[in-house]
Amino acid sequence: MGIADPSKRLEAMPPYMFAELERKVAGKRAAGIDVISLGIGDPDEPTYPHIVSAMQEAVAEPANQKYPSNRGRPEFREAFAEFYDERFGVEIDPEAEVIPAVGAKECIYNLCFAFLDPGGVALASDPGYPVYTGGPILAGATPELLPLVPELGFAPDLSAVPAEVAAKARLMFLNYPNNPSGAVVPEGFFEMVVSFAREHEILVVHDNAYSETTYDGYVAPSFLATPGAKEVGVEVFSLSKGYNMTGWRCAAILGNPEAIQTYWRLKTNVDSGLFEAVQLAGAAALRGSRGPLERMNETYTRRRDLVVGALREIGVEVSAPKGTIYVWAPVPEGHSSTSFAELVLEEAAVIVSPGSMYGPSGEGFFRISLTTPDDRISEAVERMREHLA
Numbered sequence: 001m002g003i004a005d006p007s008k009r010l011e012a013m014p015p016y017m018f019a020e021l022e023r024k025v026a027g028k029r030a031a032g033i034d035v036i037s038l039g040i041g042d043p044d045e046p047t048y049p050h051i052v053s054a055m056q057e058a059v060a061e062p063a064n065q066k067y068p069s070n071r072g073r074p075e076f077r078e079a080f081a082e083f084y085d086e087r088f089g090v091e092i093d094p095e096a097e098v099i100p101a102v103g104a105k106e107c108i109y110n111l112c113f114a115f116l117d118p119g120g121v122a123l124a125s126d127p128g129y130p131v132y133t134g135g136p137i138l139a140g141a142t143p144e145l146l147p148l149v150p151e152l153g154f155a156p157d158l159s160a161v162p163a164e165v166a167a168k169a170r171l172m173f174l175n176y177p178n179n180p181s182g183a184v185v186p187e188g189f190f191e192m193v194v195s196f197a198r199e200h201e202i203l204v205v206h207d208n209a210y211s212e213t214t215y216d217g218y219v220a221p222s223f224l225a226t227p228g229a230k231e232v233g234v235e236v237f238s239l240s241k242g243y244n245m246t247g248w249r250c251a252a253i254l255g256n257p258e259a260i261q262t263y264w265r266l267k268t269n270v271d272s273g274l275f276e277a278v279q280l281a282g283a284a285a286l287r288g289s290r291g292p293l294e295r296m297n298e299t300y301t302r303r304r305d306l307v308v309g310a311l312r313e314i315g316v317e318v319s320a321p322k323g324t325i326y327v328w329a330p331v332p333e334g335h336s337s338t339s340f341a342e343l344v345l346e347e348a349a350v351i352v353s354p355g356s357m358y359g360p361s362g363e364g365f366f367r368i369s370l371t372t373p374d375d376r377i378s379e380a381v382e383r384m385r386e387h388l389a
């Protein structure tokens, strides 16, 4: 054993398959080629000013500079309870049904350690956010994939889950509006999830990263608004994408009070909570005007239409997403996800994400992120039209 050899759990993580693509990007950039990345989902615009002001005030206050508690500040918990009531019509007890998380990524990862034993099973949407599979693997458990079926509106077919898998599963990771497919939750699907979770005693973890980022008048629900959801599930609400706060690490877990207590118990052993100044800034975000959010969504709508229009012109059959910051499109005939991403890079010097990055059911698709300034998106789209049509 060498001193830097990874643990067996870390060794069990799937290898990174896209080093070759990254090597090509680095090569092009080194050769002075202007490569435009439409790969990463990280908002390009700054955090809204009222949130930054709240942070500036909170950070200067010595009382906010101490160790936070993992239960969270009352202002944070109350702001979430009010927001969930007004925005989703969901009643949240600020004392027992919401606590902060240091970003959704931390929360999802630590939920695996709170609920999974070695040899246990978690159900993970596929394609999906990589932590739905990486978290269980690192916890010594097994992720079982729930393929999202395009014909079902990118919902998984729960009746196709083998009985022995459903019997062993403790967690189920879902996410709508969905990254990477851009799909919104199909009518009636959350109701099916609640009865499936009840039947098999599975804790549902709904990863709500995009409910505030929607278009064309679509208003995304909270999973917790589904009758019975709070008995079987929790929702992780991240401020990262909707409020342009990816760097702040500000999220909360809401819903089933016993499950939240278990997560809290794990957390008291792992980290020291979310910086209280960030909690106060998060409360200001939730309580503030929705104006900046709405303007941001108008910007994404404009970019989405540019991208969808150009893709259709080059013969890609794509539908315009009603939510998220992504366009998810099938690769043209004769291509795999990676070969198409390599072609786009080669011909147009544009980076798109191969769908297979998000799981085996992502094969045959590619993802374009809308988090690049308008002029650069226009330029990227122009190059794709010119070189790939």
Ligand SMILES: *Cc1c(COP(=O)(O)O)cnc(C)c1O
Pocket (backbone or CB within 6 Å): 041, 102, 103, 104, 105, 106, 129, 175, 179, 207, 209, 238, 239, 240, 241, 246, 249, 250, 251
């Ligand atoms: C971006 C993203 C996250 C990460 O959220 P953080 O709060 O920044 O950790 C989680 N889930 C999905 C589906 C995402 O797209």
